[in-house]
Amino acid sequence: MKRISKMLLVASVLFIGFSCSKTEESMVDCTFESAYSQIHNSTDATNPKLMNYSIEYTGSGTLQNVTWTFGDGGTGAGAVVTHTYAAAGSYEAVATVTVKKDGSECTTTKKRTVTVN
Numbered sequence: 001m002k003r004i005s006k007m008l009l010v011a012s013v014l015f016i017g018f019s020c021s022k023t024e025e026s027m028v029d030c031t032f033e034s035a036y037s038q039i040h041n042s043t044d045a046t047n048p049k050l051m052n053y054s055i056e057y058t059g060s061g062t063l064q065n066v067t068w069t070f071g072d073g074g075t076g077a078g079a080v081v082t083h084t085y086a087a088a089g090s091y092e093a094v095a096t097v098t099v100k101k102d103g104s105e106c107t108t109t110k111k112r113t114v115t116v117n
Contacts, residue, residue, distance in 0.1 A: 030104075030106035030107075030108070033059050033061060033099050033101060033106045033108070034097075034106070034108035035059075036057055036058045036059030036099075037055055037056070037057050037059075037095075037097045037099070037108060037110055038055070038056045038058075038110070039053065039054075039055055039056075039093070039095050039110040039111070039112045040053070040054045040055075040056060041053050041054075041093065041112055041114055043116075043117075044082075047084070048116065048117045049084050049085045049086070049087075049088070049116055049117075050082060050083070050084045050085075051070075051082065051083050051084075051085065051093075051114060051116065052080075052081075052082050053068065053076075053080070053081050053082070053083065053093060053095070053112075054079060054080045054081075055079050055080075055095050055097055055110070057079075057097070057099060059099060059101070060101060061099040061100055061101030061102075061106070062099065062100045062101070063079060063097070063098075063099055064098040064099060064100045064105065065077075065096075065097075065098040066078060066079050066095055066096070066097050066098070067095070067096045068081055068083070068093065068094065068095050068096075069093070069094045070083045070085070070091060070093050071091030071092040071093055071094075071114075072085055072086065072087075072091055085116045087116075088116050088117050089115075089116055090113060090114070090115050090116075091113070091114055091115075091116065092111055092112070092113050092114075093111070093112045093113075093114055094109055094110070094111050095109065095110045095111075095112075096108075096109050097109070097110060
């Protein structure tokens, strides 16, 4: 009886250990990869309506693509961008970040609320 129990236990562990599909592994990797992206912003020293944005990625993958929406209808692309707001106010800037790691692409969004004077 103990022998059968041990065999069932080993079979269960092997089944569970090898049953994770590539899709499931990719989802887990993407979840963790999003933690390695940060959005930064600063206001231009001479123009208070000009905002400098950048994405910092410190993970082990490769940054593939970054697209931006600035909360006022404007858009941009690239890891480093600038945007001039037409009016003072509060805006939500959103960066859509795509990272490639181990043959899979992960896309996450980072948001930042900025106040323009």
